[in-house]
Amino acid sequence: MAKELKRILYVDDEPDIRSVAKMSLEMVGGFTVLICASGAEALQKATDFAPDLILLDVMMPQMDGPATLAALRQLPALATTPVLFFTAKVQSDEVEEFKKLGAIDVVAKPFKPMQLPQTLREIWENAIKA
Amino acid sequence: METPEDALARQYKELCIEFAGGMPEKMAEIDAGLVSLGRAVDAPAILAALKIIEAAAHRLAGGGSTFGFPQISRAAGPLASGARKLGREAAPDAAAAAAALSPLADTLRALVANPGEPQI
Numbered sequence: 001m002a003k004e005l006k007r008i009l010y011v012d013d014e015p016d017i018r019s020v021a022k023m024s025l026e027m028v029g030g031f032t033v034l035i036c037a038s039g040a041e042a043l044q045k046a047t048d049f050a051p052d053l054i055l056l057d058v059m060m061p062q063m064d065g066p067a068t069l070a071a072l073r074q075l076p077a078l079a080t081t082p083v084l085f086f087t088a089k090v091q092s093d094e095v096e097e098f099k100k101l102g103a104i105d106v107v108a109k110p111f112k113p114m115q116l117p118q119t120l121r122e123i124w125e126n127a128i129k130a
Numbered sequence: 131m132e133t134p135e136d137a138l139a140r141q142y143k144e145l146c147i148e149f150a151g152g153m154p155e156k157m158a159e160i161d162a163g164l165v166s167l168g169r170a171v172d173a174p175a176i177l178a179a180l181k182i183i184e185a186a187a188h189r190l191a192g193g194g195s196t197f198g199f200p201q202i203s204r205a206a207g208p209l210a211s212g213a214r215k216l217g218r219e220a221a222p223d224a225a226a227a228a229a230a231l232s233p234l235a236d237t238l239r240a241l242v243a244n245p246g247e248p249q250i
Contacts, residue, residue, distance in 0.1 A: 016152075016193045020145050027134045027141075059188065088192070110195035110203070113142050114135060 005124040007032045009051035011042045011068060012086065013060040020113050021055075021086075029117025039063030039071065047077045053124060054078070055107065058087035058098075066101050073102065082127055084120070086111075146248035149197040157242045159186035160209070160235055167231070170224045177217055179224075183231060184213035190238070198248030205241050209234040 008031045012018050018035050025031045034049045036042040040063055046054070054072065058065035065085055072078045085098045090108045098106050105123045107116070132140075163182035170176040187210035194202030212234060216227045 014189055014192050016145065016149050016189070017196055020142055020196060023138055023141055023145075027138045030134075061185070088195075109192065110200075113138055 003052065003128070005031070005052050005121060007034075007049065007051045008053050008055060008120070009034050009036065009042060009046055009049055010055045010086075011036045011039060011060070011065075012057035013037055014057070017057075017109075021111070021116065024111075024113040024116045025120075028114060029120070031117065031120075039065075039068030042068060043071055043075070046072060047075055050077065051081060053120065054081055054083045055086050055120070056083055056103075058085050058089060066098075069102055082124070084123060143248070143250065146197040146250055149193050150199065150245050150248065153190065153199075153202065153242045153245060156186045156190050157239055160190075160238070163213075164228060164232060164235060167224055167228050173222060176222045176224045176227065180213045180217040180222070180227065183235075184210050184217065187213060187238070190242075198250040199245050200249065201241050202238070202245060205234070205238040209238055 008025055010018070010021060010025065010033055012021070018037070022033055022035050025033045034045060034051065036045060039060060056065040056068055060068070063071070065087070069083050072081070072083070082104045083102060085103045085106045086109060087106060088109045090106055095106045104127050107119055107123070160183050163179050163186065166179035166182065167176065170179050187206045190206035191203045191210050194200060194206060209231060212231055216222055216230065
């Protein structure tokens with residue numbers, strides 16, 4: 001039986017966006033969510049949290065999303081954990097670039113809070129089938 | 131009994147209103163960045179001012195679209211990307227940067243002053 005999506009690590013420097021995404025993922029999605037405000041914080045906490053999926057903002061100060069992904073990949077426990085970029089950069093060429101960096105897909109900003117959990121589940125299920 | 135969806139809708143609306151209430155503060159950060167830019171006399175000071183402008187505009191751009199104020203997002207996005215681009219120049223010029231960014235900030239300021247109701 002395919003693994004169920006339960007635990008999500010979400011990294012975003014924007015407190016307003018973090019608040020609404022966390023509410024959406026926990027209240028509607030029923031996920032266990034760890035929120036980190038920076039790539040550095042994610043690197044400190046990700047291994048212990050053991051996420052099924054990582055949702056990464058792209059534009060963050062200091063360590064941006066791609067740099068955070070590269071650093072997370074150096075952690076043995078997270079070497080293969082699926083990563084999604086969460087960004088307004090969703091032109092097809094931009095999405096392809098993100099996939100080349102190792103993301104399984106991209107979730108568009110702005111997002112509809114009611115639909116975000118379902119979006120993640122669909123991506124997760126497609127990734128498992130692939 | 132309130133469903134999770136109802137609870138989210140209620141709390142989301144509260145966050146939208148909260149975001150709207152915080153927009154003038156973010157605009158003030160942009161204005162402070164523009165003042166710093168106008169006073170900057172060397173590259174580090176110019177870059178620091180551009181960072182302030184970029185960061186605050188980026189927050190307005192991201193939050194605007196998420197919290198039902200797409201017009202704020204549309205105005206803040208070019209300001210954020212403009213500040214970012216200017217900050218990457220090898221020899222940034224404070225006067226040129228201020229001239230390029232001020233009209234964008236003016237547009238954004240007018241929208242922040244009258245954001246209307248969130249479109250959610």
